[in-house]
Amino acid sequence: MNNVIFSAYGVDIVKRDDDKLYAVYDSGESCSHLVEVEISKEESEKIKKSEQDAYAVLLNCQAEGRFYRKYNHPQANH
Secondary structure (H helix, E strand, O other): OOOEEEEOOOOEEEOOOOOOEEEEEEOOOOOOEEEEEEEEEHHHHHHHHHHHHHHHHHHHHHHHHOOEEEOOOOHHHO
């Protein structure tokens, strides 16, 4: 189950049943879709501070080449 614990600056922080945290945000592509990347507790706290901090965390995730995937919203399967 997904539990949205924060939502601002175009980023949702989602906590899953396994206690892992994910940042969910718009891909920014011409045919945009939501993507998710696993983040640490420290990164989640930084995202909550400001829009600039959230952007910095997401850029860092991309620069590190962290795997992200298309986000499938749980309510989209109805």
